[in-house]
Amino acid sequence: MGRLVVVSNRIAPPDNKASAGGLAVGVLGALKAAGGLWFGWSGELGNEERPLQEVTRGNITWASFNLSEQDYEEYYNQFSNAVLWPAFHYRLDLVAFQRPAWEGYLRVNALLADKLLPLLKEDDIIWVHDYHLLPFASELRRRGVNNRIGFFLHIPFPTPEIFNALPPAETLLEQLCDFDLLGFQTENDRQAFLESLASQSGVTDQNDRQHSACGKTFRTDVYPIGIEPEEIARQAAGPLPPKLAQLKAELKNVKNIFSVERLDYSKGLPERFQAYEALLENYPEHRAKIRYTQIAPTSRGEVQAYQDIRHQLETEAGRINGKYGQLGWTPLFWLNQHFDRKLLMKIFRYSDVGLVTPLRDGMNLVAKEYVAAQDPANPGVLVLSQFAGAANELTSALIVNPYDRDEVAAALNRALTMPLAERISRHAEMLDIIVKNDIHRWQERFIDDLRQIPPRGEEGLRQTHAVS
Structure with missing residues (x-):
């Protein structure tokens, strides 16, 4: 059984007891079971060129990075929180789309893929969290990563009338198809994603939960998150x-x-x-x-x-x-x-x-x-x-x-x-x-389902840094 690699916008540092609730409980439970890596932003602004900060406790390693002020402003404030957050919560009136912010969002996702790539092993499975990282699997695929990659959306997914109003809607949908498993909080959210995708590029349902779109095959399912x-x-x-x-x-x-x-x-x-x-x-x-x-x-x-x-x-x-x-x-x-x-x-x-x-x-x-x-x-x-x-x-x-x-x-x-x-x-x-349906059941179901999906290529992880 390969390691689990969790990727999220922020990590909960191992020595920060205040962050031991909520999502951290489920993520840490999954990591303890298989051993692995939690990769994400440190919460600090500074020189993003500095080496990753790595801390290991038992069979878990935390790897964090800093963001530059420009990256934080464009990727986090101006796009994640001023475009995706209001749109996904059905508030198009509050969306403030700016082309430089969209470019910054893509740039940071590409930067994070570059930082994670050297840490990956051939049999790792990768679990990506939330709206900050919608293009992340696409960036890893471009770098030759064929490992299993799952995604869980913690917030709602809007209906096509809302989502397709976003200028980069078609690009985001195609990028999401690079995940092997897409998890949603509710069946309404799952259906909204599939309907948005169908309105843009068409979707072929191979069975109830497996689909093909944009030349890619992926699964979707519902995983309501729980508590302890x-x-x-x-x-x-x-x-x-x-x-x-x-x-x-x-x-x-x-x-x-x-x-x-x-x-x-x-x-x-x-x-x-x-x-x-x-x-x-x-x-x-x-x-x-x-x-x-x-x-x-x-x-x-x-x-x-x-x-x-x-x-x-x-x-x-x-x-x-x-x-x-x-x-x-x-x-x-x-x-x-x-x-x-x-x-x-x-x-x-x-x-x-x-x-x-x-x-x-x-x-x-x-x-x-x-x-x-x-x-x-x-x-x-x-x-x-x-x-x-x-x-x-x-x-x-x-x-x-x-x-x-x-x-x-x-x-x-x-x-x-x-x-x-x-x-x-x-x-x-x-x-x-x-x-x-507690937090442990939530992560166990998602990880078990992701492990059952065959990797995209028999060659596993190709350590290719070239970006097509």
Whole structure:
């Protein structure tokens, strides 16, 4: 069994305990099983010509590189985050396509392929992650790499009407066909990719999951990413820090609605605030008896769209509190700051309602974490957007359309008044799914499927540095 080589935009350094959650857990589990290499950007800007920084722990090696300021700006900010991110989240109005940024995106993917090439062995399998690296397999193929190469997209894939509006859509689709296995969060995402490809070049289905397009053969499948439910339950059930224990005591007669998201326009935060206002307006019996806390740390703060949403939320929070607040009761707490992950799991546990209503999300692991953190004997209720990938699995949540403020308000009212027996039943059904499809199951399925695909050439890896 060959090594596993994981390629992602950023790596989680081996000595950084703070990054031991989320994707890092699954990647490290896969790497430990086979031994291998995690290759990605260090997060530092500097001379990209400097040698790779390599650290080995046991059977895993971390290899990282720096990006120049120009590469970071064009590849990361201007194309990955100002073109692909908004388009893949159905926000064409926020796409700012610039030809130099597209050229920078291609240049950096080619640069990374050059850096990885000398590290590869003939029987390695390569697992590439996310939208920053759509052309990566194509660049490796141009360098003679015939190893198995898989790709997993963590965010949604948009419908053809959206994707094909991108100027380099046809090129990106052809580059994606150089992967042997393309993994998506949901069946809708998989179908959207195939439909986009069919509209550009035509696709021949050899069977249900194997396809030919652009003269290449590849497989597609759905791999909903999971979490570590046992670890989250352990963190949530531990003793409360003194300040949190004091807060819980102060709020013992108040029901808590809780939400935590990265500050991003895809998360539906303004719509969420408006839905909470509709709850206070339509169901006045809850006034002074509930509190909604929204944690949303700043993300990509240098981008104008993110500055705009922050100002909008500040304005809305002040307006709602001014309209409905009373002496001794503040309806809405909006915290634009980062909190430790372990603390959040404890907050999840004593929250009566988890409100997770993105306008579009690949999966949304917060929804799964909220369920895993609950006390099974007295669980809270999850209100979940139909446009989050998690809604395909967590069907016992209260599923809502985040654009319908009154529907979300009605779901919040139902959650706040739901009988204990129904809460326990819904929670048990969701937790069972989360345990079965945890982060380890996710990576095992993907890696097993990738290993079953024959390499593209019998000659294996040809150490050819020439680029056709």
